[in-house]
Amino acid sequence: MDIILEGIRQAFILLVTFDPEVMGITWFSLKVSGTATFISLFIGMSVGTVVALTQFPGRKFVVSLINTGMALPPVVVGLFVTIFLWRNGPLGFLEILYTPAAMILAQAVIATPIVMGISLAAMQQLPKKLRLQILALGATRLQMVRILIREARLPLLAAVMAGFGGVISEVGASIMVGGNIKGYTRVLTTATVMETSRGNFDIAIALGIILLLFAYMINLVLTYVQQRERPR
Amino acid sequence: MKKILEAKNLKVIRGGSLLVDVPGLEIFEGDTLSLIGPNGAGKTTLLQALSYLMKPSAGAILFRGQAVGTEQRILEYRRRLAMVFQEPLLFDTTVFGNVVSGLKIRGTGGAEARRIVEAQLERFGISHLWDRSAKTLSGGEAQRASLARAFAVSPEILFLDEPFAALDPPTRESIVTVLEKVLAETKTTTIMATHDRNEALRLSNRIAVMEAGRIAQIDRPAVIMNRPVDEFVASFVGTETILEGEVRGVNETALMVRVNESEIEVVGKGKPGERVVLFIRPENVTLSIPDGNVKTSARNVFRGRIGRIVPLGLFHRVEISCGFPLVAYVTTHALEDLALKEGMEVTASVKATAIHVIRKSIP
């Protein structure tokens, strides 16, 4: 118990004094997960919207694929991305294993189905007749999609937050493809694992607190979105 | 009057079923056409086909003589019409943001857009709600906003798909009144699908009765009501007598309404010169043999000749021509008692209190 309390005390000192190593790891984590989320936003939201709004043969199958993708275990993604990026693997020529690029790639693969699935649900929840009303107002296809996205902006924001939440807290894939190299591919989660195994509980707890803060903020946004009323 | 919209050999087939089959339909500028019919008759489908929100499986739609077929034409056409649905379908923004959306889509912005929006809000009585979130509006307010949004783009044709069906009667009444006024002002060509016969009568100059995707009859309201072309139309519009007339005189309790050459007394309020529509329920029509001494307390006694007699189970539907078309329900018993036959002379009477009158503002 004293270890924990002492750790918490040290952690606060690290945080309040903006310890450079902790801040560096935090900022890097944000960059990596932020970029991965951005990519997943792009791909996930566009594909999710298209699938939601169009009818095509095999649509049900595609939807179930997306939903399965949402439940992909991150560590499995990490394993497959690692195998692909090995020097002797199919994408070895890219030489990005153990670099931030590999981490962004793995995290994007993890986040994209999440963003895609929730975007799909968000767009599908819009009243079917709304599309007709927008077309009746004289909108082009593209204008209609933009208006629909704006209408679903809050659930879509939730999709992005969920994607971000999924990757900022992910550790298995990040260790495998990144290697947890100091100052280069070390992020909040991988550093927490390492510092714990080293016995540096103060740093581990400090990093853990930061991760909790992120989780809390994401939760705030999601709750707000969830509790809002739908327009008539 | 100019022809504004025409449908030729219009067919809509979905999932193997023929939903709409209209060989020809012409709509003229200034028309207010109501589509009435039971659920599944194809009213909504026809509406969506005419506005090209749904692509017809066969046939052509001509707007002011030009066929609407290519992508470009469809968009141009859509930008000259407006549609209001049963649900307001407002966007998640302010009332102002909603009403201006049609203009923004057309690239109109700034001060001019603001001017137009303010005028429409004023027109529909919701100026005070301009910056309220659409989510917080009541049903009536929301539908007014939807209408304002439609009129903001100055549509050449207004399509309405059962726009008042989801509102409670008092709200409905006030919105219909507003719409009536706006339509009279703008003389916008309107095509409206509705369940409500009273609305159809009140707002339209032509009614189309639809059955299984076809237009069974399309004509002026009085004709449809009084001269249904077949059993279906008859049973759908109801077998009540519906008469158009003009108020000739008024006293404290009643109106004297002139229908064709006859004068009918009706309990109600009105002003001389007003055009009205009278509803006479067939059960309230009493028949008697002209020479009989049946005394009734009815003021309205008319002599006429029996037209068709149609048995309808518990009673008979008797058509009478007495200066205007009148329908009475007579029990089998009474029928035999009076030995009523087609072609016979007969006296029909109706209590002034049993006649329903509404004002009509569309000529």
Added chain:
Amino acid sequence: MKRDFASIIMFALLAILFVFPATTAAQPAQKNVILATTTSTQDSGLLDVLLPIFEKKTGYFVKTIAVGSGQAMAMGAKGEADVLLVHSPAAEKKFMADGNGVERRLVMHNDYIILGPPADPAKIKGMKMASEAFKKIAATGSIFMSRGDNSGTNAKEKDIWKAAGVKVEGEKWYQQTGLGMGQTLAVAAEKKTYTLADRGTYLALKKNLGLDILVEGDGILLNIYHVIEVNPKKWPKANFAGGKAFGDFMVSKETQDIIKTFGVDKFGSPLFFPDAGKKEEALGQ
């Protein structure tokens, strides 16, 4: 329409711009040296001191991948690492025999210690021979926490069981974590079991553990570190030049001096003993 295209292009540009800063300075391949080593080596903190010196001196960028000795050698055998710093002599010899490595050089050693709860139910405290101590643990059925991950520590542990003539597979008192040294120590401390650990990791975590050193000093407990360059003839993609430079660096006099004093200020005794140039058999005594 045009505005829509513009926003799509802007999105794409932003995506690209975002990616670049995050990947910082993308190093050309030859500059990277992938060093596969063990968790205990990394946890000791020695590499945090040595690597910056190496990188500054040679311009190479070392990517330290800390896994168990077993996995490190597996990586080397697949050509996915350039140089290994491991401590599992028997497995290393096989690695060399398979032609996976070019040169195997002795770098340093430290020792393993047998740890256990202060209560010491098997009464092994102070024993001189590790194998005898293990025999007693088995005899009393006291719980032993093994890493069970084919690491150097795990290999050494298995050697001692063999020397003691004890079969451990399937025994209820023999538990395996499959985790690194630090975590295994944490589990052993929590459950108050016996375990085998390298002195370096123990010293680093001692203050939080509550486990005592019960047996030390036996020759079999020596933990010897070698540096091995991966064979470029077998794996042309391996950065042989970089691997060799690292190997040379580890056995250089300056580095050996640093190793000699590493940990003294923090723990009172050095964590490693430099051995470059010596013969393996001469160690310990």
